[in-house]
Amino acid sequence: MNVRDRQLGAAALKRLRLSRGWSLAGAARAIAQAAEQLGRPLEVDTASVQRCVARWESPRSAILPGDRYQLLLAYVYARTPGGQYILGPGSDFAELLDALAYLGAGSDQLRELRVLCVRTVTDDGTGLLALLGPTTQRLMADALADPSRTDEALVDGLRAVVADVNQQVGTVPFVRLQLLLAPVVESCRRLLSGPVPDGLLHELRSIAAQTYTLAGRLAFETRDDGASRALYAAATGVAGRLDDPWRRAVVHMSHSLVTLYSTPGIDAARLLVDEAVRDARAGGSVIVRARAHALQAEVAARAGAAKHARAALSLAWYDMDGDQEGDPSVSSFSPAHLRGFEGLCELYVGDPAVAHETFAQSARALTAPRERVQHAIVATDQALARLKLNEPHAAADLLHQCIDDAVTTGGRVASIRLRRARRELRPWRAESFVADLDDHLIESVGR
Template identity: 30%
Template structure:
């Protein structure tokens, strides 16, 4: 899609991204300027700034998203202030990672709307280009494919993934980045109503993560970038299970999704919630509504501890599929919990 690629490259080449960053951050943070200035002094050294970036990255998996978002926004503002005073590739890479983190919270965790998410993604892409980090640029472009895929804009989603692959070929993400981009492509095809088209991408991703000529579980000699902490072999199984479910293979999906659960790290509650919801959908497809409701209760246990709007959407989708059993006690109990849950707004 030349028009999409041209638009992406134009955004990347903008030299005024630092000026725009202040406006973007101001629109999403109520922090007083004095606090941002104090943080800038605290993190004036690029090494210190990168350390704060790493701490925010780790917090994504355990903190309430609404609590983490203001801190991440302030950190981006601090970084753009540092770059305005002195160009530094390390700081630019940290700004790119942190702006991407803000966009992930806004899109996956809080669903604040595509327009607000897109502004942060544009900033992250421009900062990655300033850092000359092709892998980070590919990661941002991969994330930019989710919103159009979820809203049915096929050309836009596929065009952004094509641009991401071009960046990845020039970056240091290696096989893990390529595998993740294929996993995103598989989800895009599922969302666009072509689940069978997802499987070649999934097979290629599996081959990249676990090449036949390497040891079991091998990734690459250098390993993935440290910030690429949202993807792994078990998470690839999650993409495959969702595709199998969409393709009408609930039995295959159950086995794959259970493998996902078994392989997840202890702090992967967000992925665990989504996987349990997909297992509930597989139970509905197998006409086992009581098991589906039991699984949804487990999802609610997780999202009530740490809100995650993507999992909430899955709960709503499965509940709609339970309509034929609405008169059953176990469905009524689930409805009562949904009505009472503050983590699942109507």
């Protein structure tokens, strides 16, 4: 950060204030009012806050607002003067984040502010269009009335919302993410049923495939399996009309995972995984191919087919180690994720000691906010490996942390794995450490 950056940040904060028609004192009053509404009233008078605002906007000596004031500014600018929440591109909130970045706020700070605001706008169900910027909202209204008016700006706006919701997985409750994604799901359905310009149709189908797939996963997480199946069917259909089969492979992979936990047995999931592998092999994404082979290895291991599992896992590592430069997929699948699948293969058809160490390596690497759900799953599997090593106390210790992670993320798969791990502790049900674990489960998840 340099002097020029600070000047840009200060100018942006001043521009935001003036766009609301506020004097320095008016901005100070708005910040104080926000503190009251959040139940965290300021302990200083308005004149003191006004001096802070002036320092933030100083062209010669601008400073970054403190953490508390960053939160209050975010709360103020997340709402339009009319009281509507808007966090998307072109919004005052987005401009605020840019200003704070110029003044020295780190990416983690800005991400946390965004998460807090997303939670706030979905608390009372009023944030349905919060991630759509004001321009995108206007373009969407025009296009829904006449799909032939769909343009690149609208397509870009829809793509940004899907990416934004996807980034919030693991930090915002799934039911709230459903709320944020709902307008994009409906918009894609309506636009694709109309005369969208030919030059934009492919990109809109790509966005629709991503949207329906994510929506199917969110419906599964909120235990609406019927809606989940319908959304995956829609995703499969639209992805099949795209030019590269890897896009349909992505749909099949997501669908197979939710099927594995919502349908008895593994046959239905195995059919979807096999379809994913066929599409991935015919497609142009090495990363998607690696993930498809990893899923194939997991399903084979669960079925006790050790040779098949190890062969698929070897193919997954071969793909993972291949040249990924320019890969068309935006998947976050990484060696850390693949080690989790490797641990599963060892857990079911190999050495539990190797499984435990592999799970530990994977868990240590899965630290990003978006990876919290996967981290909870891997840690629970690590506890199962401990049980196979006849170390129930150590397994229970791990499961305590897994309970906290599962509650924080709200992940359905992690909760299912937790219940399975608890059943494996039945031989020690009379022990106090198991009673402590049950108390933790009841307090945290009610079962």
